[in-house]
Amino acid sequence: MDAFVPFAAIAASTLFILSLMWMSHPSTARRGVRAGEIGMLIAIIGALVHHEMVDYTLIIIAMIAGAAAGIPMALLMPMTAIPQRTAISHAFGALAVGLIGAAEYYKHAHAEYAGSFVLWALMFEMLLGFLTCTASVIAFAKLQELMGSRPVSFPGQRIVNGAVALAAVVIGVMLAIDPTQTYLFPVFVALALLFGILLVIPIGGADMPTVIALLNSYAGLAASAMGFALGNKLLIVAGALDGASGFILAVIMCKAMNRSFANVMFGGFGAVVAGAAGGKDDRVVRSASAEEAAMQLENASSVVIIPGYGMAVAQAQHKVSELYQALTKKGVDVKFAIHPVAGRMPGHMNVLLAEANVPYEQLVDLDDINPELPQADVAVIIGANDTVNPSARDDPQSAIAGMPIIEADRAKSVFVIKRSMNAGFAGIDNPIYYNSNTQMLFGDAKDMVGSIAKELAGGGSGLH
Amino acid sequence: MTALNPDYLFVFILAAFVGFQLIKKVSPLLHSPLMSLTNAIAAVVIVGAITITGEEGATPLAKTLGFVAVFCATVNLVSGFMITDRMLKMFKPRGK
Numbered sequence: 238m239d240a241f242v243p244f245a246a247i248a249a250s251t252l253f254i255l256s257l258m259w260m261s262h263p264s265t266a267r268r269g270v271r272a273g274e275i276g277m278l279i280a281i282i283g284a285l286v287h288h289e290m291v292d293y294t295l296i297i298i299a300m301i302a303g304a305a306a307g308i309p310m311a312l313l314m315p316m317t318a319i320p321q322r323t324a325i326s327h328a329f330g331a332l333a334v335g336l337i338g339a340a341e342y343y344k345h346a347h348a349e350y351a352g353s354f355v356l357w358a359l360m361f362e363m364l365l366g367f368l369t370c371t372a373s374v375i376a377f378a379k380l381q382e383l384m385g386s387r388p389v390s391f392p393g394q395r396i397v398n399g400a401v402a403l404a405a406v407v408i409g410v411m412l413a414i415d416p417t418q419t420y421l422f423p424v425f426v427a428l429a430l431l432f433g434i435l436l437v438i439p440i441g442g443a444d445m446p447t448v449i450a451l452l453n454s455y456a457g458l459a460a461s462a463m464g465f466a467l468g469n470k471l472l473i474v475a476g477a478l479d480g481a482s483g484f485i486l487a488v489i490m491c492k493a494m495n496r497s498f499a500n501v502m503f504g505g506f507g508a509v510v511a512g513a514a515g516g517k518d519d520r521v522v523r524s525a526s527a528e529e530a531a532m533q534l535e536n537a538s539s540v541v542i543i544p545g546y547g548m549a550v551a552q553a554q555h556k557v558s559e560l561y562q563a564l565t566k567k568g569v570d571v572k573f574a575i576h577p578v579a580g581r582m583p584g585h586m587n588v589l590l591a592e593a594n595v596p597y598e599q600l601v602d603l604d605d606i607n608p609e610l611p612q613a614d615v616a617v618i619i620g621a622n623d624t625v626n627p628s629a630r631d632d633p634q635s636a637i638a639g640m641p642i643i644e645a646d647r648a649k650s651v652f653v654i655k656r657s658m659n660a661g662f663a664g665i666d667n668p669i670y671y672n673s674n675t676q677m678l679f680g681d682a683k684d685m686v687g688s689i690a691k692e693l694a695g696g697g698s699g700l701h
Numbered sequence: 702m703t704a705l706n707p708d709y710l711f712v713f714i715l716a717a718f719v720g721f722q723l724i725k726k727v728s729p730l731l732h733s734p735l736m737s738l739t740n741a742i743a744a745v746v747i748v749g750a751i752t753i754t755g756e757e758g759a760t761p762l763a764k765t766l767g768f769v770a771v772f773c774a775t776v777n778l779v780s781g782f783m784i785t786d787r788m789l790k791m792f793k794p795r796g797k
Contacts, residue, residue: 250716253742257723260735263792270786273742277778284748289756292764296755299768303775310776311783316791319733322784326740326777333746333773340753340766354705453736460743465709467749473709474716479743481720486732577729584732588788591730596795602729 245283246471252276253475257482263597280471316592317549320445320581321380327452328373334459335366339426341466346416355466356416360409362462364429368405369455371433376448379437380581386442398435405429436502443546443623445581447490447501454483486583493577493603495629495639522658525676527685530617530652531692537614539570541606543643544586545579547620547655551682557619558593560686563693572599574606574616574643576624607644616648618669620655620682626667636665651675654685734788741781747774 252272259269285293314322338359350356378384391397405428408421440448457479464472491498534540542561548554564571573595579586587600601609610616618625625645628635645651646669653670655677669675678685727735747770753759754767 249745253745254719254723256738256742257720257727257735260731260738261723261726262728263730263789263794266731266734266789266792267786270738270782270789273738273785274782277741277745277782280745280748281751284751287752287756289752291757292755292759295764295768296751296771299754299771300775303772304779306772307776307779308783311780311787314780314784316788319737319784319788322780323733323736323740326737326781329773329777330740330743330746333744333750333770333777336766336770336773337746337749337753340763340770341749343760343762344753449736453739457739457743460746461713463746463749465705465713467752468706468709469748470709470712472746472749473713475742475745477713477716478720478723479739481717482724482735482739485721485724486736489729489732575729582733583736584729584734587730588733588791591788591791591793594791594793597730597792598795600730 239286239288242283242287245279246469249276249280249283249471250474252279253478257478283471316588317552318381319588320449320585321377323449323582324373324377324380324452327449327456328370328377330456331366331369331373331452331459334456334463335363335370335426335429337463338363338366338466339422342412342416342422343419346419346422348415348417350416352414356413358462358466360413360425362459362466363426364405364409365455365459365462367426367429368433368436369452369459371430372437372448373433373452373456375434375437376445376452379442380445386445388441389438394435394439398432401428401432401435405432440501442581443578444494444501446578446583446585447487447494447498449582450483450486450490451498451502452483454480454487457481457483490578490583493641495637495641520671522670523673523676524679525652527678527688528692530676530678531689533650533652534564534569534615534617534689535567535693537569539572539609539613540564540615540617541572541574541610541613541645541648543574543576543616543618543621543625543645544590545576545619545621545624546581546585547622547682549580549585549589549620551620553619553683553686554589554593556683556686556690558590558595559690560693561595561599563690567693572601572606572609574603574610574645575600576603576621576643579621579624603641603643607647610644610647613648614650616645616651618645618651618653618655619686622655622667623665625669626665627669628665628667631668645669646672646675649674652678654678654680654682656681730792731789734785737781737788738785741778741785744774744778744781747771747778750774 256273259265461476629640750770
């Protein structure tokens with residue numbers, strides 16, 4: 238049976254690569270999932286038939302228990318909980334990596350392995366694995382609102398973080414050089430776990446897309462490092478693919494906010510700049526009613542809807558879809574402008590709108606929608622704020638200067654659905670609310686969009 | 702093994718480049734399902750967990766750690782693939 242093992246690894250690697258290849262487009266993506274599943278099955282069989290395997294009882298129990306937990310989770314999870322689910326799955330994956338590393342370390346805790354490559358790789362793998370585990374748990378807690386999404390900061394934070402990281406690395410190095418000091422090992426694990434917590438508590442809710450992507454990348458890299466330690470090429474390949482994916486997504490998110498990794502990870506954004514707004518209260522805000530909005534939308538020939546995290550919070554995606562259907566029925570061209578960092582994870586808005594039956598052709602990326610906005614008759618902003626803030630483009634002094642925005646203010650007229658005049662996550666004043674072509678629709682996103690859709694479906698029938 | 706086997710580095714570099722090229726082509730529409738798919742794929746660490754749990758001469762400690770690791774990885778791979786598919790099922794073209 239052992240002859241099968243290397244071929245299983247090659248087959249699984251190939252299928253994983255195909256799986257990602259097919260993810261390029263919605264029409265082939267489900268085939269990608271099938272390829273991934275088959276690859277995984279082959280990999281698992283490859284591990285089970287290995288000649289050194291003597292005891293299957295525990296493995297089977299663990300797999301049945303894992304499936305019993307995983308299947309209901311997958312079936313019952315509401316789509317609005319996808320960011321939390323992603324965060325907690327990184328924690329599970331990273332924990333598995335860390336624990337395997339720990340078991341391998343104890344296997345190698347003998348003088349003859351001192352300074353060997355295996356130990357270096359294991360220490361690196363565990364550092365990454367354990368810190369990703371707790372960091373993901375904190376990200377989960379923030380997304381699930383078990384703890385506040387505002388950044389947590391304390392005096393000397395950077396010094397403490399740096400000291401903990403340094404201590405973890407130093408002890409890791411000591412263990413690699415002399416693995417027989419087993420009493421140091423729990424300290425090493427504890428420091429890595431602590432560092433993960435410290436890393437994520439100062440990061441605010443709106444930076445979650447970057448953080449989740451980065452943790453995805455870490456989890457992958459840890460798996461790859463484990464491949465180096467165990468001499469398993471399949472793990473190296475799968476980990477590298479995951480690592481590359483998370484890294485690219487994190488880069489896309491950072492670019493979409495015009496910020497660096499360092500700034501996201503250590504910036505404490507949002508805590509510092511809050512309070513910059515205010516002092517200009519003489520500006521006029523125009524507000525409108527649902528009927529007025531419905532009338533103007535109905536007479537438009539093209540409408541761009543810009544959703545943000547507020548749409549997810551209000552669970553307004555189904556009402557937004559009703560609005561889309563009503564307008565489409567009346568011959569209005571409706572597109573959705575999706576900012577890469579809208580929501581709490583990469584692609585968050587797309588999943589919610591797809592769930593609400595908006596065809597994916599109507600979901601347009603930032604770069605493609607901006608040239609169309611000056612021709613749009615109406616832009617409707619639903620729960621988005623910083624991603625449509627023109628000061629990012631116009632005011633070099635702004636805290637978000639240079640961040641690419643959806644240029645909603647270029648549309649002929651703009652509706653903003655918003656609860657109140659409070660500033661957004663970044664705490665920055667948004668001049669778009671005071672423009673002469675902007676009308677505010679104050680209220681809950683779900684109720685407001687619902688009443689506009691109702692007006693369009695019923696009340697407005699006499700106009701056409 | 703006391704030194705780095707250059708073959709592994711070779712495999713890693715190639716896989717990372719393939720990864721970069723493939724991920725760049727993924728439509729931004731699918732970034733959420735992409736994350737859950739890569740997460741499920743990374744659960745292939747179950748291979749390592751299986752080995753430490755069931756191999757000859759495994760200590761009780763190794764068995765315990767391995768048991769938890771197999772459990773965690775199984776949760777991830779089962780729910781990861783299933784949720785990815787659930788999400789992708791929702792992405793429909795116009796007129797469907």
